[in-house]
Amino acid sequence: MPDKVSLFATCVLNNFYPEVAISAARVLNRLGVEVAVEPSQTCCGQPFFNSGHWSDSAKLVGKFVSDYSGCDTDIVLPSGSCTSMIRNHYMEVCDQNDADSVEDISTRTFEFTEYITQKLGIYDLSPFKSESAESINVTYHESCHLNRELGISKEPISLLKSLENINLIYMDQSEVCCGFGGTFSTKYPEISTAMAEEKIANVKQSGAAVVTAADMSCLMHMGGLMIKKNLDIKSLHIAQLMDLAMGTDHIK
Amino acid sequence: MKPVTQKFEEKAKETLLDSQIQKNLSGLYEGFHSARIQASSDTADWEELQSKGREIKEEVINNLDKYLELLESKILSSGGAVHFAETAEDATQYVINLAKKRDVKTVVKSKSMLSEEMSLNEELTKNGIDPYETDLGEYIVQLAEETPYHIIAPAIHKSRSEVSKLFSEKIGTSETENIETLTSEARDQLRDKFIQADMGITGGNFLVAETGTLALVSNEGNGRMCTSMPRIHVAIVGMEKIIPSMEDLGTFLRLLIRSATGQWISSYVTMISGPRKSTDVDGPEEFHLVIVDNGRSKMLANPQLREALYCLRCGACLNACPVYRKVGGHSYGWVYPGPIGSIVSPMLTGLSDGKNLPFASSLCGACKEACPVKIDIPRMLLYLRNQLVEGNDYPDQRTSKLWERYLSKCGAFILANSKLTNTLMKSASLIANIAPFVRKPFPASWKKTRESPALAKKTFVEQWASLELDSSFRKKH
Numbered sequence: 142m143p144d145k146v147s148l149f150a151t152c153v154l155n156n157f158y159p160e161v162a163i164s165a166a167r168v169l170n171r172l173g174v175e176v177a178v179e180p181s182q183t184c185c186g187q188p189f190f191n192s193g194h195w196s197d198s199a200k201l202v203g204k205f206v207s208d209y210s211g212c213d214t215d216i217v218l219p220s221g222s223c224t225s226m227i228r229n230h231y232m233e234v235c236d237q238n239d240a241d242s243v244e245d246i247s248t249r250t251f252e253f254t255e256y257i258t259q260k261l262g263i264y265d266l267s268p269f270k271s272e273s274a275e276s277i278n279v280t281y282h283e284s285c286h287l288n289r290e291l292g293i294s295k296e297p298i299s300l301l302k303s304l305e306n307i308n309l310i311y312m313d314q315s316e317v318c319c320g321f322g323g324t325f326s327t328k329y330p331e332i333s334t335a336m337a338e339e340k341i342a343n344v345k346q347s348g349a350a351v352v353t354a355a356d357m358s359c360l361m362h363m364g365g366l367m368i369k370k371n372l373d374i375k376s377l378h379i380a381q382l383m384d385l386a387m388g389t390d391h392i393k
Numbered sequence: 394m395k396p397v398t399q400k401f402e403e404k405a406k407e408t409l410l411d412s413q414i415q416k417n418l419s420g421l422y423e424g425f426h427s428a429r430i431q432a433s434s435d436t437a438d439w440e441e442l443q444s445k446g447r448e449i450k451e452e453v454i455n456n457l458d459k460y461l462e463l464l465e466s467k468i469l470s471s472g473g474a475v476h477f478a479e480t481a482e483d484a485t486q487y488v489i490n491l492a493k494k495r496d497v498k499t500v501v502k503s504k505s506m507l508s509e510e511m512s513l514n515e516e517l518t519k520n521g522i523d524p525y526e527t528d529l530g531e532y533i534v535q536l537a538e539e540t541p542y543h544i545i546a547p548a549i550h551k552s553r554s555e556v557s558k559l560f561s562e563k564i565g566t567s568e569t570e571n572i573e574t575l576t577s578e579a580r581d582q583l584r585d586k587f588i589q590a591d592m593g594i595t596g597g598n599f600l601v602a603e604t605g606t607l608a609l610v611s612n613e614g615n616g617r618m619c620t621s622m623p624r625i626h627v628a629i630v631g632m633e634k635i636i637p638s639m640e641d642l643g644t645f646l647r648l649l650i651r652s653a654t655g656q657w658i659s660s661y662v663t664m665i666s667g668p669r670k671s672t673d674v675d676g677p678e679e680f681h682l683v684i685v686d687n688g689r690s691k692m693l694a695n696p697q698l699r700e701a702l703y704c705l706r707c708g709a710c711l712n713a714c715p716v717y718r719k720v721g722g723h724s725y726g727w728v729y730p731g732p733i734g735s736i737v738s739p740m741l742t743g744l745s746d747g748k749n750l751p752f753a754s755s756l757c758g759a760c761k762e763a764c765p766v767k768i769d770i771p772r773m774l775l776y777l778r779n780q781l782v783e784g785n786d787y788p789d790q791r792t793s794k795l796w797e798r799y800l801s802k803c804g805a806f807i808l809a810n811s812k813l814t815n816t817l818m819k820s821a822s823l824i825a826n827i828a829p830f831v832r833k834p835f836p837a838s839w840k841k842t843r844e845s846p847a848l849a850k851k852t853f854v855e856q857w858a859s860l861e862l863d864s865s866f867r868k869k870h
Contacts, residue, residue: 150853157846159853181811193782197805289758322755334842365843
């Protein structure tokens, strides 16, 4: 029986980076996983929760619960931050009648690289790689919620390292926040940008052509600054790099 | 210290433009922060120690009355005096009354953040008593007429040339960038003060209840001199600093010192149980312990914030914080900066005034990871944000605007209805063809330094239905 998952793209990917969600789906599929998509998905509610609007967040928590309860499919999110919202914070804001469903949902919700490594048991992607994949120098940024709230740190690195075409270069302070922080980035743009500047300096110093992470929001932040600075360094989600390595020949 | 927490943004921006301070702050990562990581990873039972420390703190804070009583009885029986001060003003008044009664002219002080809460130096001076800070960093800060920049490194923002200039201006020494020379100049100045002083004032890192012992941790020996040379010793300590036993002190000294500086043990650990005994050859004639609340019971009363009282004041969360490493200590506008300060300062000085602080965090969690007693700082920041926005527990402290709450409600209403969301997103992507600000919809505050991402022509969910991929792709659960 093939594994089956429901892919929750997250609002950022659904509206701004659909190609990343497609890459994630394609990678899972190549790993033998059947992928479904709940068409009514929107947002996990984290932006409301983190900015203090808990009762508004609760509405989206309620929606997520009604969208995903009543089945036993694992839910995969290409974002450590949104996964952590569900696993670590849903209980705090959910309707008390939904507590059991939240408990159930949080045990079958996984971040993308967490699902591949811990659930599928795949830490080595070399059997899935394509011969034609171009080799690239990549540096990895540890997104904060993936690393500290979910405790996923070695897993994505192990996946990247197993791909022959990827030359993984360690950057200094890879575990330091990029300065995004959701609404923090627009409430305190100067501080947020100063943090990103420091991050980008480390990316640059690594000499990599691509910076990757398991959260698109961090990459959107770092990438946004790199575009403004005319830097010739791409920011690609880890799912896109896997997709490339597995034979998709072009990523936007 | 008069709180100016409202000025966070203004001060943060100033600090970002100060290249000298930026350089000093960035050194914290390779300095204290890395030293802490090294020391904790070299400690085989670090996680056990952390859990043990946290459990002890939980026990004490939940039974504070009992431990305060025990401590008081022990100190009284060893010949010391104990005063409970509800407010900073009350604590200050006790110290000043005592100083006047005993004809004190000169006071030497060992580092104490609590004395900053009390504006003690200012108040002593007003009453004709000269206070001298004897910790080198605090001495520098006092000469510069500033406030501490960091809990354990008060002058971290000053370069050696700034210190040299300051010394030459204020104490008439010749300018030099040699740190050893600067230190020995400060030492020369302070020796005289130690000899002159009638009263030594210290803070306290721990109060051991079962023995009535005050424990002081320092690297300069000034704490020991403040507690042994003058005829009166006054310790001012926050009520959360109590621990049950001497055995627990071993646990906490390891946790505190390794987290603060990365040392295994500080140069000095001074333990004081009351004034000089008849058989002692030296030591103060009087020992006074002032235990201060000053708003701490507000945190004690709220189970959501109680763990903020577990704080050891090691400063590890400041060093770990990428925001602190950019905005520095003064931006936070009161005694305690950084992540723990963003909880403690608003709670002790007014949540609505300090409304910026809980939001001045990217919620990266580095503070929680660094905390020796695993205080969940991000959780409390989120709680305070919620209070400022919705104000269920502190209705009079709510600062969010009506339009802001309305906007959020609209957003949630739309997103909770996928059909409405999809219709709006489709319209937006049509309008985006002619309106660049819709195509790249991020606000100006983002766009000034970062490119906005562009709305996709078709959302992932829309594309999904028509994706020409493996048939298994299109299944719905």
